[in-house]
Structures are given as C-alpha cells and as structure tokens.
Amino acid sequence: MSPLQFVLVILVALVAGMASVLDERQFHRPLVACTLMGLVLGNLHTGILLGGGLELIALGWMNVGAAMAPDAALASTIASVIVIVGKQGVSEGIAIAVPLAAAGQVLTIFVRTITVFFQHQADNFAAKANFRGIELCHFGGLALQGLRVAIPTAAVAAVAGTQIVNQWLAAIPKVVTSGLQVAGGFIVVVGYAMVINMMQARVLMPFFFLGFVVATFMTTLNSGITLVALGIIGICLAMIYVQLNPEFHDSIQPPPGGQPGIAAANDLDDELI
C-alpha cells in the first residue's frame, strides 16, 4: 500500500465513521463504503462485490429510537482492507465483518456516552449566547465518531498483508471458514426480521407472505431486473390496498348517531314475517 493510499483509506474511514452516526448521506452503508475502499485500494471490482454481499446482511440494520444497530461502517472499512490488501476471499471478508460490526457498536456506544459531556458544555455556551461554542461541541462529537472508525482502520491497514497476519488468517480451520460461509447464506434473515418488526403492522403481514410465495415461484428472480418487476407488483398492491381500505374513505363511514343499517335489517325482517 502506498502512503497516498494509506491516507485515502483513513479519509474514507473517517467519512464512513461520521456517516454512521449521522445516517444522512449513507457513506457508512457497505454498498458505498466498500466500493469507495475498493476504489482507493485499486481494486474497485472486489470492493463492489464485498459491498453487495455485506449490504445484504446489513439491509435491516437501522437506528430506531434509542436502539442502536450493529455498526456497518467499521465492518465495511476493515473487511475491505483485509479482503483487498490481505488477499482474502469475499466470503471470508463477510465472516470477518460481523464481529467487527459488534466491535463498532461498542465503540459508538462509548463515544455517544462521552458526548454527554459535550452536551453539558453546550449548555454553558448557550447561557452566554455563544453560537460558535455550541457549533464546536456539535462538530467535536462528530469528529470523535469519525476517529472511532478511522483509527482502528488505520491500525489494520498498517499490518494487513504482512506475513504474520496472512499466516494467522490461513490458520483458521476449514470447518470454521466453511461454516461461516454457510451461515452467510441465512444470516441475512436477521436484517429482514429487523425491518418487519419495525413496521409493527400485523394486519399487513399477508403482503409479506404474498411476496414470499410470488418470489419463490418466479424462478428468474436472481437477476436485478425482476426485482424491479417485483417492486412494481408491490407498489400496485400498496395502491390497491389504500384505495380499497375503508379507513381512508370518508364517504362510507356510518353517519353520526343511530344505526340505519340495523334499522333497515329489521324492516326486512318485518317484511319477511
């Protein structure tokens, strides 16, 4: 790795780390972070492959309320370095990424606790109407979040590709690497489960099963274009659902007071008698 590449790797890691807390421009998502890592390390193709594989696992990782997701940023940057510089397979990279996501989560919890101190500093600045001071507190916290990913990534980048690390990676028994590869095939369901749980829409679960069965019996789904077709079906279902849902129809809500429906039914009963 050239010195320039080393600096660029740290820069990408810094941006990914900041994006991880901001959740704004999505530079922390594996699809973006691994691609950028691949670009600066001179192996764009591998970066994209790793990013695609990791993105599937991280699909449902999200910060909702105070709950925190596994950290995609640290996982993406270090896994990219290990795969590209350390010349490992993409599936090994994915296996390594998961413990890294856990480590990243611990680190971000640590930083989010430290920034409580910044919060109290900001209170002091507010009392003096010091705008600049509050901004400093804010972006100071952001910088810490960037460093939290940049420093570990730099450390790994400094040793990756060396003899010792390669020997260490080669020493992992085959049953573990193959087992991890097997698990990679179904670990993605955790992300899906997170999305489904977040929706909190039990009444809409039929659409989940519909999607499952339609996809199962549309055997050409592995190519990208049919995912688009699936999306079209999904949008159609969504539109039909709200169009037909009586909840959104003011016109067929029962008029206030009295129950005309029941009265009419009684009249009918009388006629029958």
Added chain:
Amino acid sequence: MSEAVKTEQKTSGGLTKGDIRSTYIRSTFLLGSFNFERMQAIGFCVSMIPAIKRFYKDKNDQAEALKRHLEFFNTTPWPASPIMGVVAAMEEQKAAGEPIETADITNVKIGLMGPVAGIGDPIFWGTARPVLAALGASLAVSGSIVGPLIFFVGINLIRMLTRWYGFRLGYQQGTDIIRDVTGNRLKKLTQMASVLGLFVMGALVSKWTSIKMPLVIANYTDNAGKPVQLTLQSQLDALLPGLVALLMTFGSMWLLRRRVNAIWIIFGMFALGILGYWVGLFGL
C-alpha cells in the same frame, strides 16, 4: 386564530434564502453529537441557529432560545426538517411579540417527534432504504458499479428532497402542519410504504437466502430399479421451497421482540452454521 392572522403567518417569511440554505446544510448534520442524555439536542439547536440569529437581536433572548433548543430531541433524521420549519415559524411569531411561551414551542417539538418517527421510520428505514439497497446489492454482487450508484444517488435524492421541501413546508404552514401529520394523507403514505416494504421483505426471505441441507434421509431403489436418494432439502422443497429461511426469519423476529441484541442473533447463527456444517446438516 382568525383567518387574517393565519394568512399573515403563512406569507410573512422573515428567513432569507441564505438562512434557509444554512439551516438545510446544518440539518444534514443533525445527529453529529448524538448522545445518550439528550440525543439529537445539540444538532437541533445548531440547525436553529440561523433562525435564532435572524429573529432575536438581544443577547438574553438569544440565550433563552438556544437553551430551549438544547432540550431532548429524537426522531427520524430526515423528516425532522418539517419540525424545524414549524419551530422556526413559532420563533418568528414569538420574536414578533405574539403570546407564545417557551413551553408552547417545546410541546410542539415533543408532540411532533413521535408521530414524525411513526411516519418516517417505516417509509425511510423500512421501505426506501432496504428496497434501494436490495436493488443496488443485487447488481453489485455481479460486480456492476451501477449497483452502488443506484443506491447512493436514489437514496440521497429522496433525502435531499425530504429535507429541503420539508423545512419550507413546515415554515410556511406553521402549527397547521400538525393536522397533516395526524391526518389521513400521511397515514395512507405510511401504509403504502409498509405494504411495499413487507412485500419486498417476503420476496427477499425467499430468494436472497441460501440454505442447503444435503443430509441424506433415505436411500432406496424404486420400482424401475433405479437408486433414489432422499435428502432433507428435497423433502423440504417438496413442501415449500424457502421454508427454513421463513422459519429462521420468524425466529429472529421473536428474539428481537424479546430485546435480544441483533448482533447476538447473528453470532448465534454463525455458531449454527459452523455446527451444522460440521455435523453435515448444512452444505455449501
């Protein structure tokens, strides 16, 4: 509120174009100093600084306003911009001498946080991002640069439009927006997003998982004398392809609902993979 006051409030607009742009840029760093005490508080305050500087010239008034916006705040990041707009409109009225108390502003903020997250989480985190990411990843796993590009450009377009027009909408409508947030139109949108999101999740559970169970259950010779091998996989496929993935999804949902950290479920699945491969239940 009389009709005249309402029109006045909608058309006043004391924020300059530059203020709105500055607020927009600041708002994209809303979560920068996210902390466990007051979460997005500093970010919200920093986003309100252009409005505070514009409306309050007295140091004490400025300090009061800054203090009010350092209170607890947490919602879905992108649709927080409409809340900022509403708050800016309220600050403007307060500065103009209308009877708005600090508590009124805080109540509007707190009152909007929950409903906005209720709309924002399913639309952005539950549907827009996973669907675009799935589309991008499906192209990326074959090595195409189009995959990451579609995801990055698509999601950022949605984000920028939400923030930019969200703030302007909030600022123009003021507290009237509360009717929209709790009304049917946004609920419709949320439900549509949820239907689409769940439909796509169902498809992904079926197609983007790979579980192979080569465990042989029985070997026999059929009537024609040909040897037949029954594997666990072939039997399960005869029932419903993808059944195991479906069961694993429900298992994960169950564990997540019991507040088990996602990372532990993932580690558990790694253990299951290694163990399963070792005993021959799973294959590559």
